[in-house]
Amino acid sequence: MIFSTLPNWFWKENLSGTDYQCIQAETDIGLIQKSPFLHDIDLSARAWMDFLSFSSGNFTNCLRLTNEFKPDCILCDISPLGVSVGESLRIPTVLIENFTWDWIYEKYLEEFPDFQKHIGKLYNIYKSVDLHIQATPFCKPNANAIKVPPIFRKHRK
Numbered sequence: 001m002i003f004s005t006l007p008n009w010f011w012k013e014n015l016s017g018t019d020y021q022c023i024q025a026e027t028d029i030g031l032i033q034k035s036p037f038l039h040d041i042d043l044s045a046r047a048w049m050d051f052l053s054f055s056s057g058n059f060t061n062c063l064r065l066t067n068e069f070k071p072d073c074i075l076c077d078i079s080p081l082g083v084s085v086g087e088s089l090r091i092p093t094v095l096i097e098n099f100t101w102d103w104i105y106e107k108y109l110e111e112f113p114d115f116q117k118h119i120g121k122l123y124n125i126y127k128s129v130d131l132h133i134q135a136t137p138f139c140k141p142n143a144n145a146i147k148v149p150p151i152f153r154k155h156r157k
Helices: 008-014 040-052 057-069 080-089 101-106 116-128
Strands: 003-005 020-023 033-035 074-076 093-097 131-135 146-148
Touching: 020 057, 057 080, 074 080, 080 093, 080 116, 093 101, 101 116
Parallel strands: 003 020, 074 093, 093 131, 131 146
Antiparallel strands: none
């Protein structure tokens, strides 16, 4: 099962020959953009506030579907939702990243001090995983993480 907002064509193109189910779900907020080069930090902060309460229908639906599927583990690419679902259902979680949102938002603290609440909550979510993997090049080394080479797909025609 893949929980993502990426369009289905992406998964069909990259996972051909694989049995999977894609569920459209918001797994993190990231940085909300006004344009390709301009972020809306205020809107991002407000969206994180709602998202990190994990009380939305999105979270409840992901929790229900994951519980029905009964996976052996949950693999998260910086998704705090996936980690929280795993923690709620007592399913082992794996975080794989080369950056995390708490690290990204540290840059905005001086101008937007409200991000400190989000940074603290995200930090605690990320440190609660059962296995932490950092793919090089990573932004902020974590002593508890396993370091691996870059992750990539082989070239195709």
